[in-house]
Amino acid sequence: MLNIIWLLLLASGIVVAAINGNVEVVTEAALEAAKGAVQVCFDLIGIMALWLGIMKIAEKAGMIQGLASILKPLLRRLFPSVPSNDPAMGAIILNLSANMLGLGNAATPFGMKAMQELQRLNHDKPEASAAMCTFMALNTSCITLIPATIIGIRLAFLSANPTEIVGACIFATSCAMIIAVSLDYWFRKHSRWGGKN
Amino acid sequence: MLLTVLTTVSRWAIPLLLLLIPLYGFCKGVAVYESFVEGAEEGFYTAIKIIPFLVGMMVAISVFRASGAMDYLVGALRPFMAAIGAPPEVLPLAVMRPLSGSGALGLATELMRVYGPDSMIGRLASVMQGTTDTTFFVLTVYFGSVGIKRFKYAVITGLSADITGLLASVYICNLLFK
DSSP states (O other), X not given: OHHHHHHHHHHHHHHHHHHTTOTHHHHHHHHHHHHXXXXXXXXXXXXXXXXXXXXXXXXXXXXXXXXHHHTHHHHHHHOTTSOTTOHHHHHHHHHHHHHHTTOHHHHHHHHHHHHHXXXXXXXXXXXXXXXXXXXXXXXXXXXXXXXXXXXXXHHHTTOSOTXXXXXXXXXXXXXXHHHHHHHHHHHHHHSTTOSOO | OHHHHHHHHHHHHHHHHHHHHHHHHHHTTOOHXXXXXXXXXXXXXXXXXXXXXXXXXXXXXXXXXXXXXXHHHHHXXXXXXXXXXXXXXXXXXXXXXXXXXXXXXXXXXXXXHHXXXXXXXXXXXXXXXXXXOOHHHHHHHHHHHTTOOBOTTHHHHHHHHHHHXXXXXXXXXXXXXX
């Protein structure tokens, strides 16, 4: 799936640039993006280190497992293959809460921690497990209660009511979340990709 | 009122987390500083590990965008936008949103600067930006950090969520703000 998308993005870009007679744009874009990607990762190092450090404290204090047990009934349905007191559950909850609060830079490290915990439970290492796919479905469609960045931009351009869009955002993300979770459930149960893992 | 609540929560969330977690840990007898360093070390390796995945994805997206191929895709989708009752000006944002977070934010900001945040276009751009996620970035980074190479159906679910989010944004904005 991703192989095809990746190739399509690259190939169509190069073909279009060639037809338009400016192939050199491709060279520049590719080299710049490669440099930019490393820059993004370097910027992430500090933030990741900070949050994973804090999270280690929370883990040792038993807070992560505590979080997991509060939402146990819901999580057990969404992630049937993950033991309900597993630290993976706690990391998933932290990631989704950070997403909901619009704390993007805290959400990423928590999400990666959740992935690592899910990978520990994964039987076929290079392939995504069903639990990982469900987590991704939740994560990419997660409701944001406080879209802080966009409110900030609206404020900067002197909107009469910067927060009027919050309700609409919640409605639209709820729709997206319902579709994502249902589709994920369907794939897990009925597709050739499904199965126990 | 709502604005005050929201800004207060987002201002206090991180300082409170940074205070309460170590404090609680200390009370539970955790060696807080040593645990912090132990966890932070993992952060370093995780960030380094995603570099190859991110380079691959960002190069492909950047070539697609800079070459003008994305403009053709936007052109091809134009009739579809008219059919769902959305102004065509927001189409580049809709296409960019799952591919690049910073790119989409740039487009949304530009739309609000040109049309004003309280115009239909400005509101729709705000809702779209606040609704869908950078699916490709999230999948690349999260799966990359643990070395997953086969994403199975996660791409389809993520993109379906993006399309649903887009349609729902158009619907609710037409309903509320027209």
